[in-house]
Amino acid sequence: MSALTGGWKRSAAAPKCDGCVCGNHARGRWLVRSLAAAVAGAMLAIACLVALPSSAWAADDNLVNPQQRPDSSFIYDTEISALNSADTYYDGQTVQVVGEAVGDIINVEIDGSYRWVNLSSEEQGVVYSVAVHMTDNAADRIDTLGGYSTVGTTLQVRGTFHLVCPDHDGVTDIHADVVSVVDPGTQHPDEFSWEGFIPGAIAVAIGFVLMFVFYRLRERQR
Amino acid sequence: MWQRFTLDDVRTIGHYLGVLILFLAASMAVPFVVALAFQEWKPATHYLLAIGISLILGSGLRLLRVAPARLSRRQALAVTGFAWIVLAFIAAIPLYMSGHFNRFVDALFEGVSGLTTTGASLVVDLDHMSMADNTWRFMMILLGGLGLIVVALALGLFGKRSGASLYSSEGRSDHLVPNVVQTTQFIAKFALLFILAATVILTVVLTFAGIEPVRAAFHSVCLSISAFMTGGFTPMAQSVLYYHSFPLEFILMLLMLAGSISFTLHAELRKGRIGAFFRDIEVRTLVIWLAVATCVMAASLSVSLSFNDLPTMLRRGVFMVISSFSTTGFQNITTNQLAGVFSSGAFIALAVCMAVGGSAGSTTGGLKLLRMGIMAKSIVSTIKEAVAPDSARVAVTYYRLGRRRVTPDIVKEAMTVFVLYVSTYTIGALVGIAHGYDAMQAIFESVAMASNGGIVSGLVAPDMPITLELFYIFEMWAGRLEFVTLLAILVEVVVSIVPRRLRHRTQAQGVRR
Structure with a gap:
């Protein structure tokens, strides 16, 4: 300062x-x-x-937030895990988080020009996530959503954190001002291999043999 | 005089447990097919191996007794009691292989939580879980919600002779139609119809919310099963909050309410006996109890700094009350908000809702409204007796498929289960406190586990202490069996293990004193 x-x-x-x-x-x-x-x-x-990565350069909107509080309220580069255990200190602060877009892009009720995107990040073996409220234009930058065998687009989001959002019936969210793509998403589908099925097939075969033995014994007892 | 399990008992119990394990192996075919359909090859190999292991174990156990006799009541209790934990072990195998659990006990916790319809989860990175593994989680909820024994009886797996004793050993006494097998078939068909209808509606809602149709349909099936079976698992880590959809939350509330009403009352409604439905002691207790809980919640939230405006209170507060009272475990607030932002009054109100639970004979957990109603009637009876003249005979009745008298036996049964539940809640809270956790959260979590409520305030997490985790597994198991079955088999196991000579000596010393 x-x-x-x-x-x-x-x-x-x-x-x-x-x-x-x-x-x-x-x-x-x-x-x-x-x-x-x-x-x-x-x-x-x-x-x-x-x-700044090159992709962020291109994607930054350089928006001005007229409601931005003085510098003392500016928390830069926050972890999503910190927001998951945030207290009222964080409420209304400007935060910047980096996380993977996972799941789906969900339309915001009533206002069709906004979307909900879930950002998640891992810390010490635990995965944390936070809901981000962003424009549909910003959501369009997501090329892949994280799920099984896909790693979603990594986004850097700067916006206002709400512990209990007054605009969205009390949800914990970030209202994004700037959304930048840090890394594009990747896909790594499972590769099919017969070898992977062999232990299971052997176990199933043994199981069926035992079932057959049971039915033979039961028939003999009758 | 306690009875011991004989070798013959053990062989018969083993045989029937084997039947249930084979049934679980057949159920695993569903996630296996889902894995193949969505080209999730790794999960497909896991489920094939798990099916194989289940077939070997199940068939092996069946060989213990090739031609079993009719199950006695003691044997039926043991089969039911052990089934929940043995099947959870088997169910945990593919879950652990998924790589989404830090240790096998976590996967076992998930298995017990799913089968007992508790809904607390220890999955790491749920949002990246395969469709097959998620399908298996909701299959567990479906099987556990209907009741393992109910499903097995409905499919005729135990034959005709052992039905009645097994049916009652799972804590069910309602006979919707005279035959037990037909009753179980009615329960299964009715539940599946409800789930199917809800799936169609939710698919439309989620598609409009922007989710791809195939994913929307998958999520809808999962949510419908979880809501009607009052399970509480969701396909995404943020629970119901993930969808940001009021229509979805509203439909889920209706489903949870429907799931928390006993199947007997559903049958009454289906027969057009609306009067009998609204005269029922449980429906009346439910209406009064929900009104009281909602008022307490609203009063508590209105004086807090957050969640105090009407739309927020209605959307978050009412949903959480219904989710907790039905012991479903859905959350439309974050765990951080529950533990840190909700007022302590609202926090405790949710715990009390979970502790009481829904209707007897439904898929809910907890003490059950019927017992609460009977205990309230018993208090009325005691007051009446106190103020009535000595010569007067006081009779208090309640309506449950006809007018019935409140007898000492019924009150004793209700009081016994009440005391057992409260004791377990207390012991679980003390265990949590002993592990160094906050007392309020320890109480909340203990109630959530023993009532199979599943709403968690942060103690249940992948890095929780293993001793606490094992105790919570025990609480879920005991709560699902409503204690009596579990205590009966524990006593029988202990009596069977302790050598006869030692027991005789102990008894003789007792007589001498």
Whole structure:
């Protein structure tokens, strides 16, 4: 915060020129500040370029949320697991999560231009999920939905988290502002192989032999 | 004097358990066919192997007694009691092979939860589970909801001679038609008709919600089975909340209500005896109890910070009340909301709803409304006796397929089961607390397990302690059998294991004292 808004602090080691109003010192300070600002700006731009994947670049809507609270309410890069155990602190905060789109894209009742998408992510062997409310255009970016033998499109969603959403009868959800594709979905269908069926076939055959033995014995007892 | 199981008893019990295992093997053909149809080859190999193992075990056990005699009452109790846990072991084999469970006990928990229609689940990553494995989960709910013995009797697997003792040993006493086999066939046909009708409606609803027709039909079958059998499993991890559909929730509420009314009363309605239906003690208790529970829930939510506006309260609150009272276990709120956002009053109200349960002779768990009604009548009777003159004879009656008197025997039976349930709820809560969990959540979870309610507040999770998990498995098993059958077989097993000489010595010491 202070780095962005608090201005510059004079270094303790810098030569002091108390009460000086000479042009040399003023120009020098101005040059140092300009140089430092330019370097910081360039570093920030490079960091952004490195952090954002290429697909996200293309997909970002760069929306402005007029209801965005001051910076203190901005929680960046949250885990879905954290939202699954969230308390009221998270309610109404802007969050950014990454997860796999699973299941189905479900139409939002009444408002046909919105969809529900479930995002899930795994953490320490447990899978967590959260419902995301997004536009149909954003949902169209999903090429694959996660299920058996498919890994769904991985999305990065930035939006407002509601612990008890006032617009959707109390559901826990994220109202997405920005939806970006991190990774496309993949399919890995089961490959058929006869070998896989052999142990089962042997067991079934033994089972039928035992059944046959039972019926023979019962017939003999009659 | 306790009776021991003889070797002959063990062979006969083994034979009938073998029959049930073979029946389970035949049931596994359904997920096997689903796996082949959807080209899920790995699950197909799992189910083929599980069918083979079941055939070997079932046929092996049948060979213990090639020509069994008619089942005695004791043997029938043992067959019924052991069936639920033995079949859960077998059912857990393909589930464990699916790779969606961290350990075999988790798969066993799922098997017991499915067969007892509890609905609590320990599946890891349910959203990526195969159609075949999901089909098997709902097959378990269907078989368990109808009653393993009911299904086996309806299919004539036990022949004609052993029907009556087996039927009553599963906690059923209602005879809709004179013959036990015909009664079980009626129950099975009636339930399947309900499920079929609901499936058609839900398929339309889910297709309109944007789900592909084939998936919509699959989800509809699963949800219909789970709702009418008051099971509580869902095909997706977020339970009913996943669908974000009010029409779906409304239909599921109707199904849960229908599932929590006894099959005897359904038969009365089918015969057009509407008056008899509304005079019934259970229907009246149900109406009063639901009204009280809903009011308490509404009052508790209205003073809380969340869920306090009317539409939210109606949609979330009423659904959760019906889901808990019918011991289904569907959730249209998240577990986090249940444990952390719901007011403590609403939380406890749901636990009490689960503890009481639905109608006797239905697919619900819990204490049952009939027993609650009888105990209320007994209190009325006691008050009447206290205020009546000494010479007066007080008679309190209730309506259940005709007018009946509240007799001491009926009250004793109701009180015994009440005490057993409450004791189990308490012991389960203490076990949870001893594992370091929050007391409120421990109470809630214990009630959810023993009543076969299935709504969980966070203790039931894949990483839960194994000792707690095993106790919950026991609670589900005991609750489904309503304790008496289970206690009877436990006593018989203990008596049979303890050497005769030691028992005689203990008895002799007791007499000397």
